Amino acid sequence: xxxxxxxxxxxxxxxxxxxxxxxxxxxxxxxxxxxxxxxxxxxxxxxxxxxxxxxxxxxxxxxxxxxxxxxxxxxxxxxxxxxxxxxxxxxxxxxxxxxxxxxxxxxxxxxxxxxxxxxxxxxxxxxxxxxxxxxxxxxxxxxxxxxxxxxxxxxxxxxxxxxxxxxxxxxxxxxxxxxxxxxxxxxxxxxxxxxxxxxxxxxxxxxxxxxxxxxxxxxxxxxxxxxxxxxxxxxxxxxxxxxxxxxxxxxxxxxxx
Amino acid sequence: xxxxxxxxxxxxxxxxxxxxxxxxxxxxxxxxxxxxxxxxxxxxxxxxxxxxxxxxxxxxxxxxxxxxxxxxxxxxxxxxxxxxxxxxxxxxxxxxxxxxxxxxxxxxxxxxxxxxxxxxxxxxxxxxxxxxxxxxxxxxxxxxxxxxxxxxxxxxxxxxxxxxxxxxxxxxxxxxxxxxxxxxxxxxxxxxxxxxxxxxxxxxxxxxxxxxxxxxxxxxxxxxxxxxxx
Numbered sequence: 001x002x003x004x005x006x007x008x009x010x011x012x013x014x015x016x017x018x019x020x021x022x023x024x025x026x027x028x029x030x031x032x033x034x035x036x037x038x039x040x041x042x043x044x045x046x047x048x049x050x051x052x053x054x055x056x057x058x059x060x061x062x063x064x065x066x067x068x069x070x071x072x073x074x075x076x077x078x079x080x081x082x083x084x085x086x087x088x089x090x091x092x093x094x095x096x097x098x099x100x101x102x103x104x105x106x107x108x109x110x111x112x113x114x115x116x117x118x119x120x121x122x123x124x125x126x127x128x129x130x131x132x133x134x135x136x137x138x139x140x141x142x143x144x145x146x147x148x149x150x151x152x153x154x155x156x157x158x159x160x161x162x163x164x165x166x167x168x169x170x171x172x173x174x175x176x177x178x179x180x181x182x183x184x185x186x187x188x189x190x191x192x193x194x195x196x197x198x199x200x201x202x203x204x205x206x207x208x209x210x211x212x213x214x215x216x217x218x219x220x221x222x223x224x225x226x227x228x229x230x231x232x233x234x235x236x237x238x239x240x241x242x243x244x245x246x247x248x249x250x251x252x253x254x255x256x257x
Numbered sequence: 258x259x260x261x262x263x264x265x266x267x268x269x270x271x272x273x274x275x276x277x278x279x280x281x282x283x284x285x286x287x288x289x290x291x292x293x294x295x296x297x298x299x300x301x302x303x304x305x306x307x308x309x310x311x312x313x314x315x316x317x318x319x320x321x322x323x324x325x326x327x328x329x330x331x332x333x334x335x336x337x338x339x340x341x342x343x344x345x346x347x348x349x350x351x352x353x354x355x356x357x358x359x360x361x362x363x364x365x366x367x368x369x370x371x372x373x374x375x376x377x378x379x380x381x382x383x384x385x386x387x388x389x390x391x392x393x394x395x396x397x398x399x400x401x402x403x404x405x406x407x408x409x410x411x412x413x414x415x416x417x418x419x420x421x422x423x424x425x426x427x428x429x430x431x432x433x434x435x436x437x438x439x440x441x442x443x444x445x446x447x448x449x450x451x452x453x454x455x456x457x458x459x460x461x462x463x464x465x466x467x468x469x470x471x472x473x474x475x476x477x478x479x480x481x482x483x484x485x486x487x
Contacts, residue, residue, distance in 0.1 A: 029296055031349070031375050036356050037368045049365070054434050056368070057360040062467050064353045067345040075468075098434050106475050109468050130261045134289055141282050142268060145289070149265040188482035192475050194435050197361065198450060199474055201421050202457035203467055204350060208414045213455065216415040220422025225447055228427060235362030235430060239355060239423060246419025250412050 001176065002169065009090055013042060014164035017082045021160035024078050025068070026153050035059035035081035042082045046089035051096040051104075055084045058105055058193075061200025065207040073123065076115030079163050080108035086164075087171040091179070099186040102193035103178045104171075111167050122159045126152045219249050259299060264288040270307050274314040284310065287326055294333035295340025300383045301400060302332050304390025312394075328395050335397065343406045347413035348378055354417045358424045363432045425450045 020041065024033040031037065035056040043052020063077035084104040088096040096104070129148035136144035178185070205217060223245040227233045233241070267288050275281035294302065309325050311317075356371035382404070393399045428450045429443035437446065461470065481487050 030379070031352075031372060034349075034353070034371070036353060036360070036371050040368050053360055053365065053367070054432075057357045060353045061357055062471065064350050065346070066467065067341060069341050069345070101434060106471065109471050112468055126261065130289060133261070134286065141285055142272070145261070145264055145268065145285065149261055152261060184482040185479065187487055188475070188478040191478040191481060191487050194437055195453075195474060195478065196471075197424070197431070197435060198454050199457055199470055200357075201425060202454045202461055203470070204354065204421060205418065205454065205458050206461045207346075208350065208418055212459065214418050216418035217422040220419030221426045221447070221451055222422075223419070224423035224426035225444065228430065229444065235427065236359065236364060238427065239358045239362075239420060242358075242420045242423035243355065243416050246416035247412065249419065250415045 001172065006090065006172070009046065009086075010165065010168045012045070013082065013086045013168060014161045016045060017042065017079065017086075017164045018157045018160040020082065021076075021078050022153065022157055024076070024156075026156040033078040035063065035077050038078050039081040039085040042085045043089055046086060047093070048085075048089040048095055051088040051092075051101060052081075052085040054101055054193075055088065055105055055108075056081050058196045058200055059084070059108060061197070062203055065204060073116055073119045075112045076119055076163075079115045079160060079167070080111045083111055083164065083167050083171055084108040086168055087175050090172060091175040098193050099189040100175065100178070102189035102191075102196070103175065105196065106189070106192060107171055107174055111163075111171075114167065115163060118159050118163055122155050125155060216246055216249050219245050259294065259296065260289050260292040263292050263299065263303065266303055267306065267310075270310060274310055284325075288329075290326060290329075292329055292333060294337040295344060297344055297379060297383050298336040298340035298386065300387040301336060301390035302329055302395065304387040305332070305393070305395025306390075308391045308394045332395060332397055339406050343410045344379070347410040347417070348375060351413040351417045351420075354420045354424075358420050358427075361424055361431050361435065362427065422451075425454055 017038075020033050020038050022028070022033075023030055032041075036059075037056070039056030039059065040049050040052035043049045043055075059077055059081045063075060063080075066074040066077070068074050084107055087107060088100050088104040091104075092100050129152055133141065133144040133148040178189075205214065208214075209217065220242040224238050224242050227238050227241055264285060268285070271281055271284050271288075275284055288306070292299075305328060306325055309328060313325075352371050352374040355374060356367040359367035359370065386400075389400060389403065426447045428437075428446045439446070441449070457470075478487075
């Protein structure tokens with residue numbers, strides 16, 4: 001199972017994932033680390049961009065509103081998404097079937113506690129770096145500060161690399177066991193994948209709206225439904241028009257109040 | 258939390274403004290005190306602090322050490338709340354929901370659109386806030402007047418919900434990985450998707466983390482599979 005090709009693939013994913021992970025908190029925050037970008041990127045590197053796109057889209061919906069407010073450390077959706085994609089791509093080289101995609105998304109849940117613990121630990125360690133720079137004598141304080149800053153970046157990178165090196169082999173073993181599981185288990189994972197968009201949508205609706213039956217949700221639903229049925233418009237155009245419908249709804253509400 | 262990055266960003270400015278080593282060190286140590294806010298809006302505070310330090314070094318204002326520290330302390334909490342609500346709570350979900358809507362229908366460039374939508378705002382605001390903070394010396398009221406973050410956040414949330422409604426309505430056109438074998442007409446499928454989502458929302462409002470709900474959904478699917486329903 002873990003031949004040279006697999007070891008190289010795991011090492012490659014760990015290094016690329018470590019770099020992508022820097023975007024999460026340590027440098028830039030251009031959202032390259034978001035599941036919807038990181039997972040397709042990892043999938044493309046491993047030869048299955050579609051698996052990355054599907055896994056990334058689902059994990060994006062599920063974790064998008066798990067926000068790093070104040071000192072709260074949210075789940076590391078980057079590690080979860082890249083791990084799930086890499087496991088799917090490496091398990092099914094010809095393109096991951098639906099059941100494997102569903103299983104890998106479920107598998108990503110198992111990574112969450114480890115990533116949260118690792119993130120909390122590195123952040124605590126990072127704050128100690130500042131204390132060390134503070135304690136530096138005289139003119140050395142600037143040099144200590146620069147060194148602490150770069151050490152912090154390196155710590156975040158290494159944290160991600162270590163997580164991938166530990167989680168990926170575990171995930172691959174779990175996926176291999178899953179492939180030997182009874183048909184019904186695999187069918188259940190297909191259904192799980194099909195229902196995930198509904199759970200993801202519900203998670204976002206719960207956080208964005210306080211009303212049980214949100215008027216904007218219904219506006220978009222009716223607009224898209226009518227446009228698809230009556231005018232048979234392309235999906236991109238329908239999405240654009242639901243954006244316009246939401247905007248018009250806000251303008252109408254403002255006008256009335 | 259962010260003191261390390263903040264003081265590192267200030268290093269070149271402080272080096273230039275304070276040739277005297279003792280003074281440079283004192284000012285640097287001052288900025289190494291506790292600092293934590295929304296990372297993008299930190300640009301505004303950074304610009305304001307640079308301006309204060311320039312004024313101080315040029316003797317244009319009789320600022321004591323407490324002024325720069327006081328400014329940071331006064332701004333970091335409100336700007337943190339404002340930025341969290343705008344960037345994490347509305348802009349990111351909007352870009353994500355639009356990208357997911359396109360992924361669901363098989364558009365491969367959705368991640369590129371996500372990055373473009375988010376970073377047009379993010380990078381633009383981050384740059385302009387740095388200069389706005391510098392120009393206004395940290396006038397938060399002027400910032401609020403110039404950028405109606407709360408209003409924009411409300412708009413982005415409404416549009417996100419509208420697009421989500423569109424995703425649910427288009428269930429019969431979802432990419433094959435999410436396609437159902439049920440022989441039902443599109444409108445019925447869409448209605449069922451909306452109803453299921455609203456039921457899940459109602460359950461979610463009772464509390465629980467996404468992890469619990471994913472595990473619960475997996476168990477539910479397993480039960481259906483073993484019951485022979487699917």
